[in-house]
Amino acid sequence: MPDPVQSNPGANKTLTLATKPFAPDDDAALREALKRCSPSTFEAAVQFRKTGNADHMPAVVIGVIERFVEPDLRSKLKDADDDLRLIEDLGIDSLTMMEIVILVEDVLQLTINNDELRNLRTVGDVKTFIDCKIRGLPLPRPTKFLPIEHIGAVMPVQPPFLFLNEASVSSTGANGKYKITGQEFFLQGHFKDNPIMPASIMLEALGQLAVLYLLEGASTEPGKAIGSNTIFFTGCEGVRAHRMCKPGDILTLSIKPKRMKMPLATFEGAIRVGQEKAVIAEDITLTFAYVESAVAPAAVESAGQPAPEVQPSETPPLRVAINA
């Protein structure tokens, strides 16, 4: 049985879908349906309908969401990461969500059931969801929001060396926040009378978020789970610190899996403070191992058998969704 594979969305192979021929009447109807969306939304919708190229889909979905967000909140959407929350951040209520869905259905020519909508909490959830619908794939697991109690309960790392206050984990990555309080013990000496968060600790925080992803977000084989005591740091590359971070700063951390093949998982990671770049890590690699899951020990491989061949690296991100 193959290991689940997480691939970089940037390596997405273009997927083209068979669509009905796009008639001039359709153009007029589409223009009318999207008359309150940006011109680029309309353009993307036309391209999608003409070519069936799913790469145009995110622009359509974001354009439609934008049209239903009150003007004073639209700027949030502009620089949004996929973790932007529909209700809390954008003020979209469930009725507006229905309006968004109906317009998306209309424009992208697909049908969405009510019970499929319940778990859409973030912009990223919506994008992934629509992508799955268009490609006819099963739907992904929804983004999980983990409070500090949950993080503390599952992580092998504990205070005072835990650098996550909150986190959200989806099948495509994880996001977290950490506020530098100034009470961190190492800030007494780093530096003298000048507390600055060590870059090595920031890298550690990204590593911890990657650990959380492996424990809460990554797909595993049936009957298996990644053991929390089996995960260790092995290496990193392409690390650059762009901004000094001091007490009071809120670090916004994000990691995305790039490759995952037992026993190694590689992530890209970034830390921002507000809109400012603080740290970039091109590769953070962890080792991990499976343990027997407490529940449903179904198809168990015989011991010593090597991990089978995995899917090619150009697997589209929707594989993530299938596996989820």
Added chain:
Amino acid sequence: MPRVFITGLGFVTSIGNDASSVAASLREQRHGFELYPPFQKPDIACKVIGTIKGFSTDSVDPEDWTFPSRYAIKRETIRSMAPHGLFAHCAMIQAVADAKLAESDISNPDTGLFAASGGSPMLTYYHHERMLKLGPARCSPLGIVASIVGTLNFNLVAAFKIQGASCGFSSACASSAHALAYAHDEISLGRQKRMFIAAGEDGNRDAILPFAGMRTLSLQTDPNLASRPFDVARDGFVGTGGGTVLVLESEDEVARRGVTPYCELAGWGQASDGYNVAISHPDGTGSKTAMENALKATRISAAEVDYVNAHATSTLIGDISEARALKSVFGELGFRPAISSTKSLTGHGLSLAGAMETGFSALLMREGFMPGSAHISNLDPACEGLNILRATVNQSPKVVLKNSSGFGGANVALLLRRA
């Protein structure tokens, strides 16, 4: 029982979109009629309606609508409105300002809102047709709350965060008179300190034209002659829409806030014809009893009534029924209050009429005049003996009676008294 006062008014009507322009139109007998473009077709005999100026609500999509820029309404608020929801929302904003209400005076458990409208036939049709054509999954999630009867209370209660009593009233052209009446009771029974009464009608093709089926619309093609209650040549009512909001407050609230009310809403009475689903009783028996009940409830004698704002819609049978009822309540006892129908200027606002015309009555008590009934060339002989005003009299009435009647023979009489 605590007394109840009218402390705020807001209008979007065919004769003006604020209290001062409405007062001027009433005093100067300026009507609000125009040839209505959707009716200028060979198969539509009715040509004229009382139009709402400064608003465009022809589209089924509220985001297409245009309205005076002084009203700022968010998408999430307007998306669930019918056209008359917009009119009443704007009237509500006026009424709140007119009554000098703070936000805390509006949203609290002691303040309620009663509403009346006939729903939105235009939106009902649009959403229903869409459902049948495209299936229920493609229907707007807000189609129902935008179109059914009750849309006005749903929307206003949500938009203004009303926490007290809320309810809609449906007795056709007596609806908003009923809403006012029961709002009065809500305060006089001590249940609420303040009530908003909101009434509205779309007043467009889909709201008005179905009345052509009962041959009750005026076929007059000259806007200057269109609505002529009590005239012998009257030929039906002229439709109109719009919105009106009144603020009612208890005596204690008026004193606490130190505001000057327009007048007291002294009380009311009602009675039904028990006669026909759509035709009023030829002798106006229900209307007569409603007026008598209102006088009894308020301990006001018929002799004290100075002015009657009649229901009179300009239909052949209805006007005579009311005239007969007025004769038996006043004329036969030797009393001659001034009578007029402001529908001669506005047209018939259906569910909106009772609240709109009570608002007019409150306004003219403060402004000190009694408007003439416009467009009477030859008074119907059946009205002889009644003091039907043809021209405006610059004199402030002390007591005003407001009549309203609706389908099924529902009749409501409201009594206003100078504060």
